[in-house]
Amino acid sequence: MINSMGKIVLASVFVAGAFVATAFTGVQAQQDLTIEQVKEGLYAIMGSGGNVGVRVTSEGVILIDDKYPQNFADIQALVATVSDQPVRYVLNTHHHGDHAGGNVEYINIAEIIAHQNARDNMVRGNQDAPPRVVFTDQTAVYLGGVQVRAFYMGTGHTNGDAVIYFPDLRTVHGGDLLHGTAPFIDYANGGSSAGWVATMNNVLALDFDTAIPGHGAIMDRSDVVAFRNQMEAVRARMADLIRAGTSKDQASERIRAQSLSWTMAENGLFMQRSIPGFYDEIAAGLP
Numbered sequence: 001m002i003n004s005m006g007k008i009v010l011a012s013v014f015v016a017g018a019f020v021a022t023a024f025t026g027v028q029a030q031q032d033l034t035i036e037q038v039k040e041g042l043y044a045i046m047g048s049g050g051n052v053g054v055r056v057t058s059e060g061v062i063l064i065d066d067k068y069p070q071n072f073a074d075i076q077a078l079v080a081t082v083s084d085q086p087v088r089y090v091l092n093t094h095h096h097g098d099h100a101g102g103n104v105e106y107i108n109i110a111e112i113i114a115h116q117n118a119r120d121n122m123v124r125g126n127q128d129a130p131p132r133v134v135f136t137d138q139t140a141v142y143l144g145g146v147q148v149r150a151f152y153m154g155t156g157h158t159n160g161d162a163v164i165y166f167p168d169l170r171t172v173h174g175g176d177l178l179h180g181t182a183p184f185i186d187y188a189n190g191g192s193s194a195g196w197v198a199t200m201n202n203v204l205a206l207d208f209d210t211a212i213p214g215h216g217a218i219m220d221r222s223d224v225v226a227f228r229n230q231m232e233a234v235r236a237r238m239a240d241l242i243r244a245g246t247s248k249d250q251a252s253e254r255i256r257a258q259s260l261s262w263t264m265a266e267n268g269l270f271m272q273r274s275i276p277g278f279y280d281e282i283a284a285g286l287p
Ligand SMILES: [Zn+2]
Pocket: 094, 096, 099, 157, 176
């Protein structure tokens, strides 16, 4: 169906799996996925899990990320609303299960590609269906006259974030290097706030006017600049707090500031997820 926003909404429902063994508990509505056009030939599937990029070509579809395993059927159905071609490639932006979980299904029908470090993180975390094809600096898929590039531009959200670039559309898919609410610095998997700023500067060296973030609404170039600037501002604020003698326990509360939306998001919980690693990283960099 088409909702009031003009997006195609897939209102899937499933019967709770346990009803056979227990009492029928009713029909549970899954979180709806929606597909929206980003540019001619490029769509984004929003909703549960990370945003999926859908690059349509005459010889097949290239997906960027594939959400959770349970989203596979809905993703396939939404892709079918914009193309009669099969999904032939999936580029994973990083290893997290809300972006690469669907690999367990897609590995049977498509070639999955990720950064070497993202694959290593998947293997270390015992995730199913790591990609068979990896890259280190950059790679590209050429399909149906369309070029989709994947770059490693440095650490940030993790140590294996791929920046996906659609040069003809002047659009990037940033994975969780771009987040609509507030970023998570995954220190356990090589994340770094200092690296993140440098990586964002590398992203901004690309010629683009539109960006698909890992989560949240489609961004323009100024949103990406603002994201980079807030990363610098949050780093500076943490450095000030540490210089003022703030303890690690106090930092997650004291970093909150109205001028820094990330620190206020969901009552500060978003930044708290990245502390204490963030505290330690900034403290280690102070003279
Ligand atoms: Zn992530």
